[in-house]
Amino acid sequence: MTTKRYPAILPEFSDTALIETALRRGASRRQLIRWLSSAGMATAMASTIVASASRALAQTPQRGGRIRVASQTSSTADTVDPAKQNNQTDYTRCFTFYNGLTRLDQSLTPQPELAESFANERATVWTFKIRQGVKFHDGSPLTAVDVVYSLARHKDPKTGSAARALALPMEEITATGTHEVRIALASPNADLPVVLGTPHFLIIKDGTTDFSKAVGTGPYRCQEFMPGVKSIAVRNPDYWKSGRPYLDEIELIGIPDETARLNALLSGDVHVAASISPRLARRVQTASGYAVFETKAGGYNDVVMRKDADPSRNPDLVLALKHLQDREQMRSAVFQGYAVVANDQPIDPTNRFFFPGLAQRPFDPEKARFHLQRSGFANTPIPIHTMASSTMLDQAVLLQQAGQGIGMNIDVKRMPADGYWSNVWMKFPLTFGSINPRPSADVLFTLFFKSDSNWNESAWRSERFDQLLVTARAETDDARRRQMYGEMQTLVHNECGIGIPVFFSILDAHTTKLKGLRAIPTGGLMGYSYSENVWLES
């Protein structure tokens, strides 16, 4: 309905769609990659995007059909309140009902969504123009008031928002017109549109407090939502993106047991089994009619070595452990190859600010032994806490095994998943953490490495790092930012008490009948936004 009025800024004409258009017009792949790289994207990333765009071009979307999707969690904590979302199932579900102001594309660049456009003054005062003619599922029109309500509620502790820390710097959120919102920040942040593209900042209707059903502007309407059981989404015929979505209905259920989830896929009970462990990927690939959808993203498991506690405050012990990580073994044994080797810093190669110049730290037992001897902790038990039934546990076990070879006595403490994040992670000198992909280098560094952050995992304090972080955030020139982020990566690699052996891929399994999936590295199933992009081949 609105195609004709706003042709220039429809999402089809950005990123992949843009590239698809270019390809259609006869541009060569090499040209495109060079073009994307010059726009600041790592070459590897650029080629991935071009490749997937080429694949997508070969297929034409079809309308109709219903699918059943099995995600990896399901509990009474399931919610359609964007502020309370807590896991990937929630994100996946909310993206079927809501839209955000912005949307992150395959290179994690923010693109306009419910905001037609956005502008800033010194990265401190931001103005968002809200798209006209968008309607909520109940028929009421989207206005600036809804946006203000959706954003401002995160700041109220009673809301229980998981994104409160991100919302607090938005000092003022005001409607400056029926379709314009102004956000004044406490300090400059060039990445605000990125933040607003994350799941928690999806837009809801003004005054919504009852979240037993979801009323949004998204591609599907909420027909049924039973926490811990399932949700049924039916096509929104009035969706503002013309022609979308393709499916008539999506039923989302949670099957926490991964074997059961895969079995449900293989028996034909579901079409998608989200978040499959690498061990199971083998099985999917040998079955005809099924495929693994890999999203190379920046998620990682890390050894957290607190600088404020013994024995982990000992720098030699930290170095010993960093050198003890057999990254290749972890990549192959734990992740079956669905991972890339990391270098004890958190920015992964798909990120536009990844610093390729940093030398790779190798698996070096001799060096580890040397540092261990110097630390004085040889043959004393070193407890490392890790979570049961997770790849963290597998990694810990491999570390433990490598330690036996050099006289390091690692005592792996397996802790239950229940309460792990509140009671174990960072609460002992040595723990394992697991960090989901984040939309920007700034968010990642701010959350987990800034000296005064609640989740400064290793209690690492570096004035230089903090300084760089603030400067880089305010910087709008990409080249200068890249240089600063490069230095920060080097600092973390050398000084921080964090060992990051590999970045692992997110794997989803699906029937090959399901088409249209493209990787967006914020999370599985197209950064959770698969619902408006996929179709079912008849």
Add this chain to the structure above:
Amino acid sequence: MLMLGMILRRVCGGLLTLLVVSVVVFVGASILPGDATEAILGQSASPEAVAGLRQALGLDLPAPERYLRWLAGLLTGDPGISLINRMPIGQLIGPRLTNSLFLAALTAAVAVPLALLLGVTSAIWRGTAYDRVTNITAVSLVSVPEFLLATIGVILFAVQLRWASAMATPVVDSLGGALRTLALPVLTLSFGIMAQMVRMTRAALLGVLDSSYIEMARLKGVRPARLVLRHALPNAAGPIANAVALNLSSLLGGVIIVEVIFSYPGLAKLAVDAVETRDMPLVQACAMIFCAAFMILVLAADLCSILSNPRLRVR
């Protein structure tokens, strides 16, 4: 008269036990580290955010007061609302309880007659190869971890043969549909609970078969089938009913593994979720239901013993 008094006494005792359970569960959950706010906020639980949310949820009140409020609510028929998703507990539990009862009833309908049949036949043919094979099979099946049994079942019948569904749904439109969706979970559960019932039926029946009145019945020319069904079984009903009750009582709360593997929306998973998210009103409500179910089953078993024993029924 005798029975009415007994029932009344038992119901009072049951209520007392419920109270004990609620206190124990409350205290037990109170000593757990973490609370619902941390479950809601996850990794973003800053002390300030936690404090704010705690106040909003009423978790800042002292524990005894929270307990008494909950108890008062329960007595007036209001089990409260979930801390996690603010839905009324009744609304959360209602459909899940129905589902659990449905699965439990189906399982009971399959397992109990089968167990009785196997128990009775192996008692009649005691010491024979049949007896031994039944016994060993029952024990072997119960000793295989449930998740393995369920997974093998799914891979064999759902993935390979496509006879059954890998997921169980409580919605049943036809017999064929019910077989497809529920056969695997029902069988898995049945294998788990049958062994003890089979063994108990056999043991109780053997005790009776050794008694003088069975010998007498034999000497009256009563044929084996009638001997077992009319003469022996009613007198063994007490202990058998007890074993059945004890095993069935686990079908509401103790089937977490089956619910997870077959993604069946039942009460056990709800209870485990509630514990993990420290959703106290929900934990309490589930505990009450499990306890009440246990009491009711045991009471039913005792009634069964009394009805089958005139010595207790009529003076």
Add this chain to the structure above:
Amino acid sequence: MTPLVEVSGLRVTATNDRGAETDIVRDIGFTVARGEVLALIGESGSGKTTIALSLLGYARRGCRIADGGIRVGGADVRALAPAELARLRGGQVAYVAQSAAAAFNPSQRLMDQVIEGVRMRGLMSRANAEAKARDLFRALALPEPDRIGARFPHQVSGGQLQRLMAAMALMTDPDLVVFDEPTTALDVTTQVEVLRAFREAVRERKTTAIYVSHDLAVVAQVADRIVVLRDGAIQEIGATAQILSGPADPYTQSLLAAHAPKPQPPAAPRDVAVAPLLEVRGLVAGYGATWQGRPAAPVLHDVDLEIRAGSALGVIGESGSGKSTLARVIAGLLPATSGMMRLDGERLAPALASRGREELRRIQIVFQAADTALNPAHSVERILSRPLAFYHGLSRSEQRRRVRRLLDLVRLPASLLDRLPTELSGGQKTRVNLARALAAEPALLLCDEVTASLDTVVGAAILDLLAELRSELGLALMFISHDLKTVRAVCDEVMVLYAGQVMERGTGQAVMQAPQHPYADLLAASVPELRPGWLDSIDETRLAEARSRFSFPGSPDLCAFISRCAARAPGLCDAAPPPIRRFAKGSDIRCHRTEQELVALQSKHGSVSAAILPLKRVVKRAL
């Protein structure tokens, strides 16, 4: 005419734990003519039940009919197919089990069980079957014949159950009825009426019967011919009169000898000056909560007794009379509600906990069922050592020595020391039970039915032992029994208990030879005698007394026997508590009737003591 039953060369074997087969009966051969009653008599283990069961083609678990021919009414029982065998059982051959209380299905109504046989076979409609059953109930003199069938087994008495079982057996008009010790578990008074009922029913129908029993006197009343069994083999077969008067086999002779009355132990002189060892006054005891000085379920009412050092007091009464409770109260296991007890003049506390160890030691109780009185987990040595250590604090070696002496004392070999109670025979268990009590070196031994579960011969030996111990150790005994013969053999004083009331108390001589209280008289008259025809000689009045059941008098102070008593005086007995009077022969009697009245009444029914004389003659001849 061919006999109905022909058994020849019968051998039944049992398989033991090691899988080896041993014979339990062998070379059994006899015939039973139509209308004849044949008795199988023998001690336990003689194989009499095994033989009886084989007539129904049945052998118990672990046993097998190995050899021989069994023909009933022309059918070869061993050759029958299972279905034919099922038709035979309860059809041509019916069985009346020893303990009707155990042999009736507790969860079914009596009528359903009685008519099951004919209904199963489709012989009669339900209405006809019930009508026939009611006729049989009447014929067997069951009370309320029209309604008794609606009851459950636990609602009727043992004697009635036994008759109901006979009715069940007779329902199909069988050719042969096998009675397996049908009266053994009953009280004497009940036994009389049941025996009478059986005999009438069998005679009227001219039923052929096999009557299994260990009791010659009972057999003498019912059987035409007797088969004497011992250790699985036949000792002697003969007509009843021949067996009783001229037994050829030494074993049969010894059986008869066991029936001979023992010489009366001399009554210890009543020396009033010496304080009795145990003195009990106004004892009231029972179960349940105490309310207004009375227990909720009173068992003993106002019991007085005295036991002098070295003397033996016999306490007799039917089951439920409170005999065992009396022993428990004296031992302190059940504290008396009121009343006074003195041991050697010293006041004895009612409850165990308040008694001193020395007091506990001086009174020892020997329980009725040696099976349950010995801890099955303890060896004989351990059982006997414990009192030695507990009361006397003996050293280990001293204990071992004393244990051996105790075994000597009760005539047991020292080889039994390591045995567990389950590995002992009934008689051995009773002796160990006795030895344990003797280990305490008590002054008073309370013996509760110690011989009740034993065979006649074994029981007689235990009685001999007790008599010896009394004279050797100077023990005082309280000997509780339902069996007058036993009491007569052991005791110099006797007390008759009925429903918790002492009815007659006096020297053994006085009470046993000339019981004057109507109840004591009934008891004495109910003891079967070896004389054939004894059963028929029993007076109808007494039979009525035997038949009627106990019912509570209006007040606990009234005479409890009132509902059964033939001599009751209306307006007196149901109005005032009976007085206790000392009669001329030396007994204390609780009755409203005077001595003269009672003597007059008894002579009308025929005195019991008169019947004892011919019996003595028979026994003398037997020896």
Add this chain to the structure above:
Amino acid sequence: MSAAAPITAPRRRIPAAVQIGIALVLFWATLAAFGPYLAPYSAGYVVNAGPFAPMSTAYPLGTDYLGRDMLSRILHGARYTVGVALLATVLACLAGTTLGLLAAVRRGWIDALISRAADALISIPHLMFALVVVAAFGTSLPVLVLMAAVSYVPGSFRISRALALDINAMDFIQVARARGEGTAYILREEILPNMLFPVMTDLGLRFVFVVLLLSGLSFLGLGIQPPNADWGALVRENIVGIYEAAPAVVVPAVAIAILTIGITLLIDGLSGSNHEIVR
């Protein structure tokens, strides 16, 4: 009955089933005791054979999902399966029997209190209980053992109480009381020895349940600390291998089954198979 009293032999022959049971149980007990010393590799060592390797001469039971030698993991795990389960079972039966005796002999409010508490504990699903305990106290070995023990105390209590009530009514208890023996002596010397056998039978059944409880715990991700794992956990962590019927998932499952069958044969045989506790 006056005849057919079977002649009891002083010494009984041990039936074949019991012999098999004894052999199986002894075999596993030996593994539990010496397994770790027999294992070719340490429990966590990753051998060079890749995940889910089939049986071979080098790795007789194949490898697990991380490529560790299964034989070594089974041998190391024996101690945790047999040991933990046995310890927990024995503790449960000790506590249950003690409480049962106490309740049966004392009666009154003590009995009422313990019985109520037992009912309450029985009615809470084991895994839910385990979850709470583990959340509160972690998953150290003592916590696991205690938790499994506490879970099965009520069952043991119910049986012991019923047994003790029956035995307490026997005449030999009256004899001991009449002798003046104290409660402690009566419980210990007179009642307890007669309960041992049924309690042992019960212990065998409970042992099976504890093994299953531990494997259920590992389903929820709780249980023994790595690199060790009990057999249930071995099944669980290798369940993925079930698609290729990897020995890593089959072998531990069979091991559990054989262990429980062995124990069942043993106790069934000992109890003469018809003296089971009917309660």
